[in-house]
Amino acid sequence: MRALRAAAAIEAASLVVLLANLLTVHAPAVSSLTGPIHGTAYLAVIATTLAAAPSRAARWCALIPGIGGLIALNLARR
Incomplete structure (x- = not known):
C-alpha cells in the first residue's frame, strides 16, 4: 500500500505540473522532465x-491517467 500511495501522489502531482505548464508558459524543459x-x-x-x-474495480480505476491511482488507493483501503 505504501508504494501505491507514493506512486499515486507522484502521478497526480506530476499531472498538475504538466497542466499548469501547458496553461501558462509551456516551457519545453518542464514538459521533458515531468x-x-x-x-x-x-x-x-x-x-x-x-x-x-x-x-x-480498483484494477480498472488504476487505468485512469492522473487520478486513477488515488481512486484505486481509496478502493483498496475499503
Whole structure:
C-alpha cells in the first residue's frame, strides 16, 4: 500500500505540473522532465495495483491517467 500511495501522489502531482505548464508558459524543459516522471508513476500505479490484487474495480480505476491511482488507493483501503 505504501508504494501505491507514493506512486499515486507522484502521478497526480506530476499531472498538475504538466497542466499548469501547458496553461501558462509551456516551457519545453518542464514538459521533458515531468512527462517521463508522470508516465513512470502511471505505470507504477498500474503495476502496484495489480500486484496488491485489490478488487476488480480498483484494477480498472488504476487505468485512469492522473487520478486513477488515488481512486484505486481509496478502493483498496475499503
